[in-house]
Amino acid sequence: MASVVWVARFKCAEPVTPDREAHPATQFNQSLSTDIGHGARSLRIVLIGLRGSGKTTLGRLLAQRLQTQFIDLDDVTVARSGQASVSALFHSVGEPAFRVAECAALEHVLDAPSTSGAVIALGGGTPSTPEARALLAAARAAGTIRIILLEAPSETLGARLALDPGDRPLLAGGSFAEEAALLGARRLPIYRAMTDAVVSTSGDTAANLEVLARAAGE
DSSP: OOOOEEEEEETTEEEEOOOSSOOOOHHHHHHHHHOOOSSSOOOEEEOSSSSSSHHHHHHHHHHHHHHEEEEEEHHHHHHHHOSSSHHHHHHHHHHHHHHHHHHHHHHHHHHHHTTTTTTEEOTTOOOOOOHHHHHHHHHHHTEEEEEEEOOOOHHHHHHHHHHHOOSSOOSSSSSSHHHHHHHHHHHHHHHHTSSEEEEEEESSSHHHHHHHHHHHHO
């Protein structure tokens, strides 16, 4: 497995795999600009929220509706690291270094001209670091992003994650519902303070999408 070396870059440190012939972001950069043709929108829609809140599911649907591309920050982080998955990267370098890699991926996505108008789903913990929040605050102040927080009760999040746990490790508590309650108490006040709109995702997907589309300015 390629070793991961952390070096300073702009506001975040960047994961570099020195034994690869090209930077792992090179191939992914191409996919950012060719997945779906951009519409007239230039404002990026950034979805934040706890794991299981619907960022990926609703983000994909919103991108289709807006005829723009959908970007999952987890995918970008993994592609830039050279690791096989979020879980592999997390366990390989630990949470602090993972957050650094995640922040560097966020900086890359927010800076790339090819992501203009995209719908971007962040990881559940991405905005929990001051560095990531600073990047988001700067982009928001520049008028290039709109941040929408997706929320649902911890019991709902736990039930969703039990059915589809995904690739991320359990970070707190002994169950997904406990994790949602613990992390929600810690993170949601921070997330609410930095968002442009809050959308409840407790309902069915179609209803949630309608509310989200309005919040996105459709």
